[in-house]
Amino acid sequence: MLFFRGNKIDTASLKETLISSTKNNKVSLLLNFPNNPTGYSPTLEEANLISSVIKEVAEMGIKVCVITDDAYFGLFYEDDIYKESIFSLLADIHENVLAVKVDGATKEDYSWGLRVGFITFAGKGLEKRHTDALEQKLMGAVRSSFSSSSKLSQALVIKALKSDTYDSEKAEFEKIMKDRYLKVKEILEKRTNGLKLQEYPFNSGYFMNFKTPSGFNEQLRVELLKHGVGTISLGDTSFRIAYSSVDKEDLEDLFQIIFTCSDNLQ
Structure with a gap:
């Protein structure tokens, strides 16, 4: 997939890649904005185009898991940037789309050493049985990789968020x-x-x-x-x-x- 065509995100290439990468009627997509390494975030027009492409693919009967990596969210320097997470456009877009928001305090709050992150799931038509299953799978992935996160880092982030300054x-x-x-x-x-x-x-x-x-x-x-x-x-x-x-x-x-x-x- 080409990331850029000229100075814009190449949404045509995105659609082609999603379709060609589909296996067993499923495909996963990682959207990383602001992007590492390019330092680029979509404009409002580009964000809507990306959302439309994902919906078009979902309407073809393909189940799409979209992970929005928002580690650098909020670090926007131009007026035409879409100022929300693209997760907001995908959370209820189609029954075949599962949106997963990954963000945290590490970059957004300039706490580079704390490594505190958050995961949010959303999808049109999700019921409690679905979210319970997702929660259990996520807990298993956490326990099998790094076991438990730092309570000290979490406590510091909570204290900072509650600060008047x-x-x-x-x-x-x-x-x-x-x-x-x-x-x-x-x-x-x-x-x-x-x-x-x-x-x-x-x-x-x-x-x-x-x-x-x-x-x-x-x-x-x-x-x-x-x-x-x-x-x-x-x-x-x-x-x-x-x-x-x-x-x-x-x-x-x-x-x-x-x-x-x-x-x-x-």
Whole structure:
């Protein structure tokens, strides 16, 4: 499946992939917005198109399990982004669609070390016997993987949510993240070097992602380590930068190091 066609999410490719990936009349789909690694969230129009595609597939008699990974939910930097979880469009869309919302405090509330998450199920026509079965299956998966979660982390998150300053503190961090995002946009708009790196669309989250020539991303990652810069190469042509963890005043230097190293590599 192609994620983008031009600067938009490729919903035609999404539909084709869902149909071609169906086995035993069932298919699973993971929607990760804001997306890691691209740092992209759908616009209102794109969110509605994605929802329509899933409904069309369900109307063909295919049972669709849609998992919405909302780990970075709320980190929106542009006005045209769909500001709700796409789970809200899928929760009651068709009897053949099971929507599973996965989110948590780890990224949304800037508590990176706590690893506290939540899972919500929804579906048109679900009855108590269905939700009881889902709950039992989920409990079994939890017990067989990491046994039990940290009570300390949960207690800290609950205390933070009840704090009178929760909203104001979160707004402060949201502004810091948006300022860093806007600075990266400014750097990319005026750059004159590092042109082997072509940015994918990004409008949210913690990251931005470059498309590179085949194999070039790993060469660049290794070279940047010599300059004290840590990045992530994914697959053969994807190069991710977590600008969220860099102070705004240091972003110009960071990207100049990346662009210079890129130009110096053959």
